[in-house]
Amino acid sequence: MPQDKPLKILLVDDEPLARTRLRELLGDIAIQFASEVxxxxxxxxxxxxxxxxxxxxxxLADIRMPGMDGIELAGHLGACEKPPAVIFTTAYDNYAVQAFDLNAVDYLLKPVRTQRLLTALQKVAVAPHPDSAVLAGIGQAVRGGGRTHLSCHERGRLLLVPVAEVLYFKADLKYVTARTAEREYLLDEALTHLESEYADRFMRLHRAVLVARSALAGFEKAAGDDVDAYGWALLRGVPDKLPVSRRQWAPAKAALTG
Structure with a gap:
């Protein structure tokens, strides 16, 4: 990014004092690097x-924040057509910092120092944006769980799908459909990755279907001539029926009764 005009910066931190400090530091380096918060x-x-x-x-994003942390934020931004550069501010230990550095994510250790902030901003022009899949894996390891939201690009807008509201995922060709009680969303995700990331929340019913354990309401056997499924899963709150394979029939029923 050439410095023909000030870089526009968004400060993301749950601590107002931390945001104030970043504003002051950006003011201190304004002569060397023009920016606008x-x-x-x-x-x-x-x-x-x-x-x-x-x-x-x-x-400029903190890592530990309520609601959605900085790693997940960067992952959603990385999926955008023209993502902004992301610089983490973090108090993590050296091991975590090295992991971010190896994946081309710049970072500033708190308390942030003036020269370090200047160096990070100067890297923005040449540093690649972190890969969203890599960030999802790092985030899962750091926070001990999956993302709280999934990205859906619809009519040029980025929509967020709260994972807690998803009843099931269904694969169809190159896309995965996420179904909530209100509507469906098309995701650019792999079903196998979702299964691994949310193993505690979702279970496989069929080679193309993952269901939220909490959404299961019951089961019914398929007709003898039904080639699509061995049985069908009934859901809470929606009329949809999901196919259950012969292999998954017993585990699925056990999950409901257990």
């Missing part, structure tokens, strides 16, 4: 909401 957010969800209408060049 165009907004602030207290977590990843608020940041994505801001970015829908306010494009920026750089996001």
């Amino acid at each position: 165009v907004g602030e957010a207290g977590n990843g969800l608020a940041a994505l909401d801001f970015l829908r209408d306010h494009p920026v060049d750089v996001v």
Whole structure:
């Protein structure tokens, strides 16, 4: 990114004092590196909401935040057509910092120092944006669980799908459909990856279907001439029936009664 005009920056941190300090540091290096803070957010969800209408060049994001952390935020941004550069601010130990560094994610250790901030911003022009799949894997290891939201690109907009509201995932060709009680979303995800990431929440019913354990309401055997399924899973809150393979019939029934 050439410095023919100030870089637009979004500060994302749940601590107002941390955001204030970053503002002050950016002011201190204004002569060496021109920038403009165009907004602030207290977590990843608020940041994505801001970015829908306010494009920026750089996001300075804390890692540990309630609602949506910085790693998940960066993953959603990485899936965008023109993502901003992401620089993490973190108090993590050296092992985690090295992992981010190896995956081309720049970072600033708290308390952030002036020269280190300047160096990070100077890398923005040449540093590649982190891969969203890599970030999802790192995030799962760091936070001990999967993402809280999934990305859906619809009519040029980024929509977020809360995983807690998903009743099932169904694979069809290159896309996966996520079904909530209200509607369906098309995701650019792999069913096998979702199964691994959310093993505690979802279980496989069929080679093309994962269901939320909490959504199961019952089962019925398929007709003898039904080639699509050995049986069908009934769900809470929606009329949909999901196919269950012969292999998954017993485990699925056990999950409901257990």
